[in-house]
Every structure is written in structure tokens, then in C-alpha cells.
Amino acid sequence: MKFQVHSDLEYQVLQPSTFILNIHALRTATQTVLEESLMVEPYIRLEEFSSALNANRFIRLEVTEPLIFKISYKATVDTISQIIDQKQEKGATPVVQLDGDIIPNLFPSRYCQSDKLQRLANNKFGKIENTFAQVIAITDWIYENVEYLSGSTNSQTSAYDTVSERAGVCRDFAHLGIALCRALSIPARYFTAYAYNLNPPDFHACFEAYIGGHWLIFDATKLAPLNGLVKIANGRDAADAAVASIFGNVVCQSMQVTSEVLENNFEPFYYDNKQLKGLSYE
Known part of the structure; x- marks a missing residue:
């Protein structure tokens, strides 16, 4: 597309x-x-x-x-995005089987303190067997429990802060999703993009989780179609993939x-909790 x-x-x-x-x-x-x-x-x-x-x-x-x-x-x-069936995907890939370049996306990072959110993650999502369904449940919980509120946070706000304050913007929604995934031993990374149909228009942040050998995209804000993203960067969190880092006054x-689509056959894609089909930009 x-x-x-x-x-x-x-x-x-x-x-x-x-x-x-x-x-x-x-x-x-x-x-x-x-x-x-x-x-x-x-x-x-x-x-x-x-x-x-x-x-x-x-x-x-x-x-x-x-x-x-x-x-x-x-x-x-x-x-090019690929839709991948996730119905047969059960538990997260054992850490011992993960490639070395995936491992850093399991660790706590500056904005994603997964070590502080393990109890919350296990209590809310630990009993869900299908890994993709776990991450869907995480994004749904963030969407339902964190208010999207422009100007409510700043460059210092972390996932732990967002759980406490229950408000944030796309950056904060992504950090919380990443932290909760990592707390369940699911590798996750930050994803910045140009997003089609995002309102109000801006740079957009979401996250990818590593499930069944694929990086699948998730967006807890639900503000843009998942197949309407043009990737800018990946990172452990916004510290690695900030749009602007400025040193000075x-x-x-x-x-x-x-972001505008140039073809007439675009059909917006969102996740359906029953179909369990994930979208990958690999």
C-alpha cells in the first residue's frame, strides 16, 4: 500500500x-x-x-x-503488511529459544519499568494461555483504564507513572503496553510512525510484541488503522526512537x-478478539 x-x-x-x-x-x-x-x-x-x-x-x-x-x-x-493467524499460538516463546537480538526487548528500560509491574501483569493477564490474546487483553485494558489526554504528561513520564495517573498520550500508552508485555516475558519494543487517519494528525507511537517468531503491531490508543502505519523507528522505548532530541535552548x-493513502483499495484493519489474527510489518 x-x-x-x-x-x-x-x-x-x-x-x-x-x-x-x-x-x-x-x-x-x-x-x-x-x-x-x-x-x-x-x-x-x-x-x-x-x-x-x-x-x-x-x-x-x-x-x-x-x-x-x-x-x-x-x-x-x-x-507491505502480513496478517498472521494466532489461534494456535499458546505460551510465549521460552527465553532460552529467543535469538540474541530479541533478548534486550525483555529487559526493563528507562520508560518501561516492567520489573515494577510484574504483579499487576500477572494478576490481570497471567492466566490467559494464548500469547496474542494476552497482548490484546493488555491493549484493551489500557484503552479502557487510561484516559487519552493531550498535555497530561511530559518527556519524563514512564509506564509506572501512567499506571498511577491513568492518563497519557500515545507515547505513554505504548510504554505501558511494552512494560506489561515484558513483565510477562513477552519481548516488546517501541514503534514510531506516520499514521493514516490519525486525528488529530501527529507523529504516532505504538508497540510491537514478539509472538510466534514475528513482531506483531499493537496500538492501545486505537486511534489509527493498524495497516495504515509508515514506520519511522523502533527502540526499547522513546529514548531510542524519539522524533526530536534537542541539546540547547x-x-x-x-x-x-x-499521511495520505495513494491507492483506492485501502481497507482499514483492526483486531478482532475472536479471530485472533495479528498484523506484522516485518
Whole structure:
């Protein structure tokens, strides 16, 4: 499915500052960037690089004097998603059988303190035998018990905070889903994306859980169709996949994000608790 994604970011720089931005669509075996452009006004020299841990595409730019600048990214992207039957998938894959690159997604991380949520996870979801059904139950519980409330949290808010405060945005919903999965020994990772039909339009965060040898997508906000995502980045949590990491005194003046489908045969896909079919972007 082809999508056109676009983001415009405008910043007021008050003193010399360095930006590390993560707004490019990812290039993977199932996501092809057909064309893309990046513009910075006024011109500022930038550097593109990838992390040694993953394929996330970062850009770094240094602003040496106070000014207002705008960065604009546009891309046409072709994505392939796969629907995988999960009815026969019982318990989580034993840790002893997991590949080495999956293991880090079991550990507690800065925003996903799974070690503090083990009792909650086991009491609420531990008796569900089917792993996919477990994660569906987690996303449903978050959706029903955490209020989606813009401006209710900040960059320091963790999954443990979200359980206490029962409010957050997509980033917080994703962190809580990841932490509860890891508390049940289900590998889980953070996923940032451009999302079709997201209202209000913005960058979107959800998570993937490793089930039956596949990374399956989950979104506890239920704000966008699962097959309408263009992946930007993966990470253990938002610390690895933040859209913008800023070192200096900067004010974000505006942020505009859009995603449009370019084909007429798009059919939104959401999970059905009875069918137990998962969606993968691998």
C-alpha cells in the first residue's frame, strides 16, 4: 500500500544548539521509500546517520546562532503488511529459544519499568494461555483504564507513572503496553510512525510484541488503522526512537504531520478478539 507522508517542524533557537531528528521513513524489506525530500530553511548543513543498534535514520544539525528555522520532510512510501493467524499460538516463546537480538526487548528500560509491574501483569493477564490474546487483553485494558489526554504528561513520564495517573498520550500508552508485555516475558519494543487517519494528525507511537517468531503491531490508543502505519523507528522505548532530541535552548514553534493513502483499495484493519489474527510489518 502506497502512502505519502509529510512533516513540517519549526523551531526558535535561543542559543547554539544541536538537533538529532528521527523523521525519515525507515527502509526495510517490507517498506520501500520510493521518493523523498528534505528541506531546511534557512540552509543549515546536516548529517544523516544510522544507529549501530538498529536501522533508524537520524539527521544531526548544529545551529550556531539564534534564529528560527523550518525543516520539511516528504516521502512516498510503499508498505507491505502480513496478517498472521494466532489461534494456535499458546505460551510465549521460552527465553532460552529467543535469538540474541530479541533478548534486550525483555529487559526493563528507562520508560518501561516492567520489573515494577510484574504483579499487576500477572494478576490481570497471567492466566490467559494464548500469547496474542494476552497482548490484546493488555491493549484493551489500557484503552479502557487510561484516559487519552493531550498535555497530561511530559518527556519524563514512564509506564509506572501512567499506571498511577491513568492518563497519557500515545507515547505513554505504548510504554505501558511494552512494560506489561515484558513483565510477562513477552519481548516488546517501541514503534514510531506516520499514521493514516490519525486525528488529530501527529507523529504516532505504538508497540510491537514478539509472538510466534514475528513482531506483531499493537496500538492501545486505537486511534489509527493498524495497516495504515509508515514506520519511522523502533527502540526499547522513546529514548531510542524519539522524533526530536534537542541539546540547547530551543522552543518548538509548530509541528504539522500528515499521511495520505495513494491507492483506492485501502481497507482499514483492526483486531478482532475472536479471530485472533495479528498484523506484522516485518
